Amino acid sequence: MSVKWRDFVRSLDKEAIENLAVGAAILGTGGGGDPYIGKLTAIQALEEGYEINVVDVEEVPKDALIIPSAGMGTPTVIVEKLPRGTEIINAFKALGEYLGKEVYATMPIEAGGLNSTFPLAVGAKMGIPIVDADGMGRAFPELQMTTFHINGVTVTPMALADERDNIVILKTCDNYWAEWIARDITIRFGGTAWIALYPMTGKELRKAAIPGTLGLAERLGEAVREARERKENPIDAVLNASQGFELFKGKVVDVERRTTGGFARGVVKIEGFDEYSGNTLEVHIQNENLVAIKNGDVIASVPDLITILDLETAVPITTESVKYGQRCFVIGIPCSEMWRTEKGLEVAGPKYFGYDVEYEPIEEIMGEV
Amino acid sequence: MSVKWRDFVRSLDKEAIENLAVGAAILGTGGGGDPYIGKLTAIQALEEGYEINVVDVEEVPKDALIIPSAGMGTPTVIVEKLPRGTEIINAFKALGEYLGKEVYATMPIEAGGLNSTFPLAVGAKMGIPIVDADGMGRAFPELQMTTFHINGVTVTPMALADERDNIVILKTCDNYWAEWIARDITIRFGGTAWIALYPMTGKELRKAAIPGTLGLAERLGEAVREARERKENPIDAVLNASQGFELFKGKVVDVERRTTGGFARGVVKIEGFDEYSGNTLEVHIQNENLVAIKNGDVIASVPDLITILDLETAVPITTESVKYGQRCFVIGIPCSEMWRTEKGLEVAGPKYFGYDVEYEPIEEIMGEV
Numbered sequence: 001m002s003v004k005w006r007d008f009v010r011s012l013d014k015e016a017i018e019n020l021a022v023g024a025a026i027l028g029t030g031g032g033g034d035p036y037i038g039k040l041t042a043i044q045a046l047e048e049g050y051e052i053n054v055v056d057v058e059e060v061p062k063d064a065l066i067i068p069s070a071g072m073g074t075p076t077v078i079v080e081k082l083p084r085g086t087e088i089i090n091a092f093k094a095l096g097e098y099l100g101k102e103v104y105a106t107m108p109i110e111a112g113g114l115n116s117t118f119p120l121a122v123g124a125k126m127g128i129p130i131v132d133a134d135g136m137g138r139a140f141p142e143l144q145m146t147t148f149h150i151n152g153v154t155v156t157p158m159a160l161a162d163e164r165d166n167i168v169i170l171k172t173c174d175n176y177w178a179e180w181i182a183r184d185i186t187i188r189f190g191g192t193a194w195i196a197l198y199p200m201t202g203k204e205l206r207k208a209a210i211p212g213t214l215g216l217a218e219r220l221g222e223a224v225r226e227a228r229e230r231k232e233n234p235i236d237a238v239l240n241a242s243q244g245f246e247l248f249k250g251k252v253v254d255v256e257r258r259t260t261g262g263f264a265r266g267v268v269k270i271e272g273f274d275e276y277s278g279n280t281l282e283v284h285i286q287n288e289n290l291v292a293i294k295n296g297d298v299i300a301s302v303p304d305l306i307t308i309l310d311l312e313t314a315v316p317i318t319t320e321s322v323k324y325g326q327r328c329f330v331i332g333i334p335c336s337e338m339w340r341t342e343k344g345l346e347v348a349g350p351k352y353f354g355y356d357v358e359y360e361p362i363e364e365i366m367g368e369v
Numbered sequence: 370m371s372v373k374w375r376d377f378v379r380s381l382d383k384e385a386i387e388n389l390a391v392g393a394a395i396l397g398t399g400g401g402g403d404p405y406i407g408k409l410t411a412i413q414a415l416e417e418g419y420e421i422n423v424v425d426v427e428e429v430p431k432d433a434l435i436i437p438s439a440g441m442g443t444p445t446v447i448v449e450k451l452p453r454g455t456e457i458i459n460a461f462k463a464l465g466e467y468l469g470k471e472v473y474a475t476m477p478i479e480a481g482g483l484n485s486t487f488p489l490a491v492g493a494k495m496g497i498p499i500v501d502a503d504g505m506g507r508a509f510p511e512l513q514m515t516t517f518h519i520n521g522v523t524v525t526p527m528a529l530a531d532e533r534d535n536i537v538i539l540k541t542c543d544n545y546w547a548e549w550i551a552r553d554i555t556i557r558f559g560g561t562a563w564i565a566l567y568p569m570t571g572k573e574l575r576k577a578a579i580p581g582t583l584g585l586a587e588r589l590g591e592a593v594r595e596a597r598e599r600k601e602n603p604i605d606a607v608l609n610a611s612q613g614f615e616l617f618k619g620k621v622v623d624v625e626r627r628t629t630g631g632f633a634r635g636v637v638k639i640e641g642f643d644e645y646s647g648n649t650l651e652v653h654i655q656n657e658n659l660v661a662i663k664n665g666d667v668i669a670s671v672p673d674l675i676t677i678l679d680l681e682t683a684v685p686i687t688t689e690s691v692k693y694g695q696r697c698f699v700i701g702i703p704c705s706e707m708w709r710t711e712k713g714l715e716v717a718g719p720k721y722f723g724y725d726v727e728y729e730p731i732e733e734i735m736g737e738v
Contacts, residue, residue, distance in 0.1 A: 094540075164546065165542050168550065175534065181557050188553050280425070
């Protein structure tokens with residue numbers, strides 16, 4: 001095993017993973033999968049004696065090969081069809097063998113319960129570090145919605161695996177074709193696929209990734225936990241740690257949900273109470289929370305982050321677990337500046353998702369209110 | 370280039386390809402694609418100076434690697450979206466590189482207009498021979514419907530390519546999964562994919578392939594051409610050369626056709642004339658002609674071959690070109706004995722296609738009539 005990265009990694013323990021899973025789910029804006037399932041695989045790897053080592057972007061050699069790893073598909077399905085754990089390793093190995101080069105590290109493509117923590121188990125079992133970075137700084141539903149894509153890194157060669165040991169290797173003419181074909185394979189696989197994709201060099205990593213998001217998730221989760229231990233309001237702790245905004249407080253009165261085209265889509269309706277009494281918030285979802293509409297006005301939209309938190313615990317509520325009667329807080333968090341460029345908005349702005357909404361940074365909307 | 374096969378190959382000229390295309394379309398039972406498009410690619414290869422060399426099964430070394438090549442998808446689409454010719458080469462090369470071994474030869478997986486002749490162009494351009502054999506002795510709509518499958522050869526590793534240079538490599542847990550996933554990719558590709566699949570050794574080839582079907586197709590086509598040149602009835606020539614049976618003669622009065630799930634499906638209704646006056650024949654299709662029902666009675670069914678021929682020219686009419694008003698002959702030809710085994714009927718008998726029909730060999734049905 002290579003030891004060249006051992007000097008500058010930090011190892012994650014169980015508590016760090018618990019914090020990271022909560023924080024990643026906050027950044028996951030309802031998507032990226034259930035944080036509970038995500039952290040289980042990482043903690044299990046620790047308990048089996050594997051090490052989870054995180055490395056900073058600047059420490060990765062410029063010519064090193066990094067292969068991100070993730071789960072793909074409908075979060076609603078992942079909750080009911082738990083992975084064996086070998087799927088993602090199969091995909092990762094298949095892509096490494098296809099490329100025929102030594103893989104230096106893995107990393108998440110997005111921040112989210114499952115997809116922040118699954119790469120931890122991959123790194124652990126492959127004996128390689130996990131880069132503290134991701135390609136979204138939040139969660140998004142489609143493969144090309146990454147800062148990797150915006151910066152010219154290609155999704156393919158990419159590998160997909162399922163629990164039957166089916167393996168698919170894709171090499172597509174562009175990143176939209178990768179999404180288009182991979183989404184369909186995911187559906188054929190039964191709703192979820194385990195993937196290795198966006199192979200890139202350390203040089204590309206520096207330009208294309210959002211650095212430090214694993215650390216940020218860990219600090220967010222830590223803030224929530226400490227606030228609860230000190231009997232303070234955990235929501236305030238989240239807003240402080242994330243530089244976020246309070247959007248709404250209320251009770252979920254309706255969830256319209258359908259699983260179509262490999263995505264969980266729907267609308268969550270929340271009726272306000274306390275200072276929000278008499279007001280209604282609608283959150284539109286496609287795996288993630290995409291647009292928040294208060295009394296008919298858009299008060300936050302992609303690419304900014306919209307997260308629904310449990311009112312008492314500040315635990316984020318994912319789009320597949322949100323349900324009638326939940327009392328919740330809705331918060332908004334500014335996205336990475338990379339998403340606010342023309343190219344960024346073209347790839348993941350509200351119009352791409354079919355909403356006739358002109359994107360306005362959440363800080364500006366909140367300033368106006 | 371390897372020369373070890375040069376001693377025992379026979380080279381095909383333009384006339385041989387013309388004959389082969391007609392004969393293969395007769396064996397193709399309405400499927401396998403348009404014979405005109407198929408032969409064009411082979412003849413074009415000749416005109417570009419490539420050689421088309423055919424080798425017999427017994428001459429292939431037992432440890433040699435053979436990779437069959439084919440087009441996959443809806444024939445209706447292939448007619449309108451002609452291939453560039455590079456797609457199938459891309460797929461073939463991708464699979465060869467994935468396997469990392471020298472490829473000795475290619476071959477057809479089925480008999481049919483396109484799929485008998487496309488491998489000729491692949492062999493020509495790759496500088497390797499084409500084995501005189503196939504995996505069906507006819508055409509069938511699904512990948513696992515081969516004598517390769519019946520004899521334990523796996524469809525995957527398999528490569529699929531399209532005209533945009535998208536490439537997919539599959540490695541599935543079984544042959545049904547290969548069909549299931551590849552079919553979907555074919556649909557995403559726009560209705561057709563160009564494939565390399567069923568990699569096998571010379572030893573497996575001997576056990577699993579139906580030998581001599583390229584030669585048979587050539588002789589069938591030759592018989593038709595010679596009969597026409599001698600002003601004899603070409604239908605009789607086909608029946609003699611194929612040991613087939615006359616099933617019906619009439620005019621197409623209705624074609625119900627739909628393209629669903631990546632297949633061309635439908636029913637062709639034919640009203641008899643001359644000695645068949647007052648009778649009706651229905652031919653049920655799914656890319657190929659599957660079941661022939663005369664006045665409500667099944668008179669031929671898969672895996673036996675059912676082919677519709679133009680009444681005057683004996684040119685086979687494919688399922689995508691059959692139309693109202695065509696005057697035609699319908700013939701039946703006994704299938705390979707491999708298909709009449711329990712396993713063979715399980716894979717490609719009428720029940721697999723959803724027909725509540727007990728298979729009876731066509732010779733027996735014809736003996737009864």
